[in-house]
Amino acid sequence: MLNLDSTPTNMTTHPTQDRRILFLFPLALGSFFLLGTVRVLLDNLKNNQFQFLWQSSFSRDNNKFLRVPINVTLDEVIEESCNVFEGQWVWDNVTYPLYKEDTCPYLVKQVTCQRNGRPDSLYQNWRWQPHGCNLPRFNALKMLEMLRDKRLMFIGDSIQRGMFESMVCLVQSVIADGDHSTIRVPPRKIFRIEEFNASIEYYWAPFMVESISDHATNHTVLKRLVKLDSVEKHRKLWEGVDILVFESYVWWMHKPFINATNWEWRGGIDGNCFNETQPIRGPYWGTGSNLEIMSILKDVINKLQINVRLLNITQLSEYRKDGHTSVFGERRGKLLTRQQRSVPKAYADCIHWCLPGVPDTWNELLYGILLQDYRNH
Numbered sequence: 001m002l003n004l005d006s007t008p009t010n011m012t013t014h015p016t017q018d019r020r021i022l023f024l025f026p027l028a029l030g031s032f033f034l035l036g037t038v039r040v041l042l043d044n045l046k047n048n049q050f051q052f053l054w055q056s057s058f059s060r061d062n063n064k065f066l067r068v069p070i071n072v073t074l075d076e077v078i079e080e081s082c083n084v085f086e087g088q089w090v091w092d093n094v095t096y097p098l099y100k101e102d103t104c105p106y107l108v109k110q111v112t113c114q115r116n117g118r119p120d121s122l123y124q125n126w127r128w129q130p131h132g133c134n135l136p137r138f139n140a141l142k143m144l145e146m147l148r149d150k151r152l153m154f155i156g157d158s159i160q161r162g163m164f165e166s167m168v169c170l171v172q173s174v175i176a177d178g179d180h181s182t183i184r185v186p187p188r189k190i191f192r193i194e195e196f197n198a199s200i201e202y203y204w205a206p207f208m209v210e211s212i213s214d215h216a217t218n219h220t221v222l223k224r225l226v227k228l229d230s231v232e233k234h235r236k237l238w239e240g241v242d243i244l245v246f247e248s249y250v251w252w253m254h255k256p257f258i259n260a261t262n263w264e265w266r267g268g269i270d271g272n273c274f275n276e277t278q279p280i281r282g283p284y285w286g287t288g289s290n291l292e293i294m295s296i297l298k299d300v301i302n303k304l305q306i307n308v309r310l311l312n313i314t315q316l317s318e319y320r321k322d323g324h325t326s327v328f329g330e331r332r333g334k335l336l337t338r339q340q341r342s343v344p345k346a347y348a349d350c351i352h353w354c355l356p357g358v359p360d361t362w363n364e365l366l367y368g369i370l371l372q373d374y375r376n377h
């Protein structure tokens with residue numbers, strides 16, 4: 001057991017000297033990755049012998065799904081040589097946002113910045129444009145077809161909950177009312193889509209490994225203890241899941257050895273994200289995103305025997321200082337008061353993201369990579 005609030009240990013000062021930690025730390029990064037069972041999904045698709053996915057559409061008469069075959073067109077497939085994580089944000093108020101904040105009932109109030117009073121909405125109109133290729137347009141029906149008879153689970157902290165909610169919002173517009181349900185079994189949330197026998201799930205496990213902070217509501221912020229070599233407790237709940245998407249980082253913050261927040265932005269009030277309405281253009285990498293830890297992650301993933309893909313969304317997210325909830329979010333489960341909002345230096349939240357917003361792009365990338373893998377297998 002390791003007390004994160006004690007004085008620094010070898011863990012933080014000499015990460016390469018402790019093999020156990022070497023293995024686990026990479027799991028604790030601010031990037032998302034798919035683990036393991038993706039291959040199972042892809043193999044299943046392949047074994048169906050179809051060269052296309054099935055598109056489902058409503059028959060208006062009886063409200064039942066019909067299966068209509070469609071193609072995965074070539075322009076929807078990301079070229080193997082293209083690094084989709086290198087690119088720029090381009091203004092696109094024609095196609096973005098991909099859904100509207102007030103038409104998606106699944107957003108928690110932490111992310112509904114407009115409803116919470118944010119005066120500007122330009123942050124919803126940016127599209128990620130990779131340098132070498134285009135991302136396929138998110139197609140909710142194709143996403144659901146890839147999830148038919150499958151479970152997709154997002155595991156991580158509250159930032160990961162944003163990605164989960166984004167995915168639910170991205171697909172929910174094409175699902176008939178009454179054909180889906182949300183089940184809350186803390187620390188899990190399950191969005192089920194009956195017609196597709198599919199579920200999109202969120203599992204709150206902020207450290208991924210076992211910790212004393214795993215209870216959804218009763219968790220201490222101070223005196224956190226983590227069991228670095230144990231995922232046993234959580235693993236039980238993700239066993240059998242077809243696609244796993246992991247994320248963790250900010251709970252590991254242990255200043256000044258593991259920084260997780262960037263307060264060095266220029267232009268904002270007090271150097272934070274408050275009142276920022278434009279993405280950063282040009283090179284920017286905050287010291288909160290530790291490249292050394294990231295390179296360990298890369299090494300470990302390369303050594304794994306299972307099919308894991310890294311969604312290296314760190315750089316593209318770093319540019320989006322305008323996309324955070326700032327003072328239009330929550331603190332300890334409550335929206336900020338007017339008084340708190342007037343003290344952005346103390347209260348601006350530069351960790352969580354407004355939705356619609358940046359996490360939608362993470363899901364577009366996930367979608368693109370799933371389509372790519374499907375096509376390749």
Ligand SMILES: *[C@@H]1O[C@H](CO)[C@@H](O)[C@H](O)[C@H]1NC(C)=O
Nearest residue numbers: 051052068069070071072073
């Ligand atoms: C695939 O697309 C081609 C060209 O658009 C079309 O002729 C063909 O019928 C499509 N196949 C399926 C299975 O939809």
Ligand SMILES: *[C@@H]1O[C@H](CO)[C@@H](O)[C@H](O)[C@H]1NC(C)=O
Nearest residue numbers: 091092093094095096122125
């Ligand atoms: C979209 O952006 C352009 C360029 O900034 C602007 O001229 C136009 O009015 C905007 N359209 C909408 C619907 O906001």
Ligand SMILES: *[C@@H]1O[C@H](CO)[C@@H](O)[C@H](O)[C@H]1NC(C)=O
Nearest residue numbers: 148149150151196197198199
């Ligand atoms: C629904 O999906 C599960 C896997 O998530 C599968 O075990 C089950 O057989 C499916 N049910 C039907 C009716 O196809």
Ligand SMILES: *[C@@H]1O[C@H](CO)[C@@H](O)[C@H](O)[C@H]1NC(C)=O
Nearest residue numbers: 212213214215217218219220
């Ligand atoms: C909350 O968690 C602490 C530490 O794990 C434990 O001692 C305490 O009994 C818990 N309280 C409740 C109400 O569950």
Ligand SMILES: *[C@@H]1O[C@H](CO)[C@@H](O)[C@H](O)[C@H]1NC(C)=O
Nearest residue numbers: 255256257258259287288290
């Ligand atoms: C964390 O940030 C502090 C400044 O707040 C800096 O001195 C320190 O070097 C940073 N640590 C890392 C690992 O980047």
Ligand SMILES: *[C@@H]1O[C@H](CO)[C@@H](O)[C@H](O)[C@H]1NC(C)=O
Nearest residue numbers: 268269274275276277342344
């Ligand atoms: C926010 O920024 C704008 C200019 O970009 C400025 O006019 C305004 O006073 C700022 N608001 C606050 C509360 O600082």
Ligand SMILES: *[C@@H]1O[C@H](CO)[C@@H](O)[C@H](O)[C@H]1NC(C)=O
Nearest residue numbers: 085294295297298310312315
């Ligand atoms: C992720 O992207 C950043 C910047 O684009 C790069 O520096 C870093 O090496 C990448 N990480 C991995 C693990 O590929």
